[in-house]
Every structure is written in structure tokens, then in C-alpha cells.
Amino acid sequence: xxxxxxxxxxxxxxxxxxxxxxxxxxxxxxxxxxxxxxxxxxxxxxxxxxxxxxxxxxxxxxxxxxxxxxxxxxxxxxxxxxxxxxxxxxxxxxxxxxxxxxxxxxxx
Amino acid sequence: xxxxxxxxxxxxxxxxxxxxxxxxxxxxxxxxxxxxxxxxxxxxxxxxxxxxxxxxxxxxxxxxxxxxxxxxxxxxxxxxxxxxxxxxxxxxxxxxxxxxxxxxxxxxxxxxx
Numbered sequence: 226x227x228x229x230x231x232x233x234x235x236x237x238x239x240x241x242x243x244x245x246x247x248x249x250x251x252x253x254x255x256x257x258x259x260x261x262x263x264x265x266x267x268x269x270x271x272x273x274x275x276x277x278x279x280x281x282x283x284x285x286x287x288x289x290x291x292x293x294x295x296x297x298x299x300x301x302x303x304x305x306x307x308x309x310x311x312x313x314x315x316x317x318x319x320x321x322x323x324x325x326x327x328x329x330x331x332x333x
Numbered sequence: 334x335x336x337x338x339x340x341x342x343x344x345x346x347x348x349x350x351x352x353x354x355x356x357x358x359x360x361x362x363x364x365x366x367x368x369x370x371x372x373x374x375x376x377x378x379x380x381x382x383x384x385x386x387x388x389x390x391x392x393x394x395x396x397x398x399x400x401x402x403x404x405x406x407x408x409x410x411x412x413x414x415x416x417x418x419x420x421x422x423x424x425x426x427x428x429x430x431x432x433x434x435x436x437x438x439x440x441x442x443x444x445x446x
Contacts, residue, residue: 234373258434267423268376270434313375319383320391321366321435325375 229316231324239332244301246327248314256317257297259288262326263310271299273317304331334359339424339438346414346445354409354441356424364427365407366391366435367399369420376423382407414445 230249238244248257256275260268272281274290274297281288285308287300301308311326340355358365366381378391382401396418398410407426411418422441427433 231375256432267437267440268435269437273432273434315435317432319389320378320381322378323368323376325373
């Protein structure tokens with residue numbers, strides 16, 4: 226099946242610092258989704274990217290789809306304690322393939 | 334709408350026991366899936382269904398069975414539990430074909446001793 230590499234696995238930041246997680250695929254993707262999972266919770270959909278080079282923003286979160294549609298990133302500006310959780314990218318289709326996730330810890 | 338519901342929330346089984354994890358959704362979604370989540374492994378697809386009466390295997394189907402007799406329900410059966418099946422299990426549903434967002438249930442935390 227398809228595989229997607231997600232890095233880093235863990236990230237600790239001071240509150241107010243920025244954070245970025247990356248997803249990389251060896252194959253061209255039709256689209257990609259991002260999810261957030263709070264500690265002890267379930268994954269919650271954040272956004273879907275479809276077009277080459279697409280950039281979407283949700284308040285302090287910026288999502289980007291690479292020009293070649295083989296990679297994607299999620300950037301959080303000025304992290305807050307509410308951003309704590311694990312962020313997953315997912316390749317869509319009949320079968321969804323999730324990245325291994327990046328666990329974000331925000332130190333107040 | 335309740336969304337996606339799962340029961341039970343927690344379960345402890347002994348090796349060799351069988352059980353069924355229940356999943357239901359009230360959004361009239363055609364697609365439903367079961368995932369297991371283990372530390373450092375992300376979410377791995379066990380089985381999925383594209384509609385009532387249709388199921389297929391995902392990445393890690395061994396030791397699990399599913400059926401989809403109605404649009405609403407998608408139970409997951411563990412035939413003979415093994416310690417390697419200790420995990421958190423999530424059910425999810427989505428509409429809109431391959432382009433839809435997935436809605437996840439709250440999860441079932443299963444321990445096999």
C-alpha cells in the first residue's frame with residue numbers, strides 16, 4: 226500500500242514558538258487531509274488540500290501542498306497550549322493511509 | 334446527530350476470548366472503516382466498507398472479521414484475542430466518496446492479557 230513519512234515524530238516547543246510538521250510521499254498524491262488528535266481523544270478533521278501548490282490558512286494554522294503533490298506541511302504560528310496533540314496527514318482513497326503523526330507538546 | 338458511536342469504551346479480554354466491538358453512525362454515510370492505533374504506529378486500517386453488504390481488507394486484517402448488514406452499523410469481531418491485539422480501536426465514517434472527511438468515534442481501549 227501507499228506509504229507516507231511524517232516528521233518529526235515528536236516536537237516540544239515553548240508557548241509562542243512556531244511549529245511545523247511535514248508529510249512526504251514517494252508517489253504523486255491526488256489529495257491529502259490533515260487531522261488533529263488531542264491526548265486521549267479521537268482524530269478530528271482539519272483540512273483537505275487538492276491542488277498543486279495550494280496554501281490554506283485557518284487562523285494560526287497554515288497548510289501547504291507541494292508543487293509536485295508529493296509533500297505537504299502544517300505550520301502553526303505562535304503556538305498555544307490548546308495546540309497540544311498529535312497531528313496526522315492522511316492519503317485519501319477507498320483506503321486511507323495515515324502518517325505516523327507528530328506529537329506536539331507546548332511548554333507554558 | 335450523535336455522529337459515530339462506539340461501544341464499549343474499555344474492554345479487558347483473556348487470550349483466546351472473542352468479542353465484538355460495536356460501531357454505529359447516524360449520518361447516512363456509505364463508507365465506514367476500522368482502525369487500530371498503537372504508539373508510534375499511527376492509525377492502521379483493519380477493514381473498511383463502501384456500502385451495505387460490501388467489505389474489504391485494509392493493512393492489518395488478520396484476526397478480525399467485519400460485516401455490514403445495514404448502512405448504520407459496522408461491527409468488528411475479534412475471533413480469538415491475542416496480546417498483540419491490545420490497542421485502541423477507532424471506527425470512522427465518511428460520505429462524498431474518496432474526497433470526504435472522516436468522522437471518528439471516541440474509540441475502544443482494548444487490553445488482552
